[in-house]
Amino acid sequence: MKQLKIFIVLFATALACSCSTVLNSPKIEYLTSNYCQPTIDYDYSKLEVSQTKLPKQDSILNANLSQHDILISNAIGIETYLTEYLQIKKDTLKKLVLKQKITDRLILTGIEINALASELDCNGERINKLAYYVNGINNKKTKNLTVASVTIGALTTVATVLIKNNNSSNIVGVSGGLLSAGLGAMTISPKGKKINLKLQRNLLRNIWFNDNSNGAYPRSIWAILNEKQFSNSGKNDLQESIKNRWLQYNFDGKIDSETEKLFFYDGGIYNADDLYSRANMLNELQATIRSLEQDLKSLSVKLNLI
Numbered sequence: 001m002k003q004l005k006i007f008i009v010l011f012a013t014a015l016a017c018s019c020s021t022v023l024n025s026p027k028i029e030y031l032t033s034n035y036c037q038p039t040i041d042y043d044y045s046k047l048e049v050s051q052t053k054l055p056k057q058d059s060i061l062n063a064n065l066s067q068h069d070i071l072i073s074n075a076i077g078i079e080t081y082l083t084e085y086l087q088i089k090k091d092t093l094k095k096l097v098l099k100q101k102i103t104d105r106l107i108l109t110g111i112e113i114n115a116l117a118s119e120l121d122c123n124g125e126r127i128n129k130l131a132y133y134v135n136g137i138n139n140k141k142t143k144n145l146t147v148a149s150v151t152i153g154a155l156t157t158v159a160t161v162l163i164k165n166n167n168s169s170n171i172v173g174v175s176g177g178l179l180s181a182g183l184g185a186m187t188i189s190p191k192g193k194k195i196n197l198k199l200q201r202n203l204l205r206n207i208w209f210n211d212n213s214n215g216a217y218p219r220s221i222w223a224i225l226n227e228k229q230f231s232n233s234g235k236n237d238l239q240e241s242i243k244n245r246w247l248q249y250n251f252d253g254k255i256d257s258e259t260e261k262l263f264f265y266d267g268g269i270y271n272a273d274d275l276y277s278r279a280n281m282l283n284e285l286q287a288t289i290r291s292l293e294q295d296l297k298s299l300s301v302k303l304n305l306i
Contacts, residue, residue, distance in 0.1 A: 036122035075223035120286035131275030199267035
């Protein structure tokens with residue numbers, strides 16, 4: 001019976017070690033703090049944006065710009081400046097002032113795109129690092145369980161041969177077999193370690209719910225993301241397209257309320273796979289934001305030819 005107790009203790013110890021726990025260490029604490037978040041809040045409400053419709057504005061713009069470039073002009077707030085600029089035939093001081101205002105807005109929008117993309121890039125790298133760290137710990141645990149299973153199997157074989165008492169030998173053989181099988185099963189379907197990730201600023205949430213009421217995205221970028229003509233298909237705007245891709249490729253076409261809260265609200269307990277998914281979503285959104293520079297390029301090239 002002494003042998004049976006030993007195996008029971010070993011099995012209980014292995015089972016306790018395999019249970020899913022939330023990791024807590026200086027590395028986890030460092031990476032779960034959002035050092036990518038801007039250190040200041042941007043007040044876009046004070047940004048000068050020309051919104052006054054001038055007579056014949058539409059006809060003037062249509063005569064000189066494509067519909068794509070007109071929509072970009074509207075999104076970044078330079079429609080009125082462009083109309084005035086195009087009405088002035090000679091190089092005057094007013095024309096130079098208008099050109100400078102247009103150029104300033106183009107530059108600022110480019111900065112806004114790069115700033116938002118940089119934040120997404122930083123968060124993608126941060127979350128990916130977390131996923132790699134958690135996954136490494138899980139792989140190490142699986143390796144240890146495999147070694148323990150093989151070792152216990154070998155010891156059980158030796159013990160059953162050495163123990164002369166048939167009852168004790170049978171008890172040791174059965175107990176050791178169960179323990180080895182249990183450890184083997186844990187390597188096939190390990191629960192894995194997890195982390196508690198709180199999200200103070202969740203840029204994925206704005207896209208998922210199509211809501212920028214918190215002002216996380218600059219008005220110009222948000223306007224472009226919600227215009228169908230800026231997508232290749234022309235059927236869905238960029239915000240809808242991103243959400244649909246997430247739904248299909250990250251959540252297999254459906255998402256439950258708990259998963260939605262985990263990814264698009266304030267965070268929670270993530271496993272390694274969840275972290276990898278979040279990192280991929282951040283990187284995909286970053287790529288879309290960076291692609292908006294192509295739209296600015298189209299307008300900038302046209303303006304240099306007028």
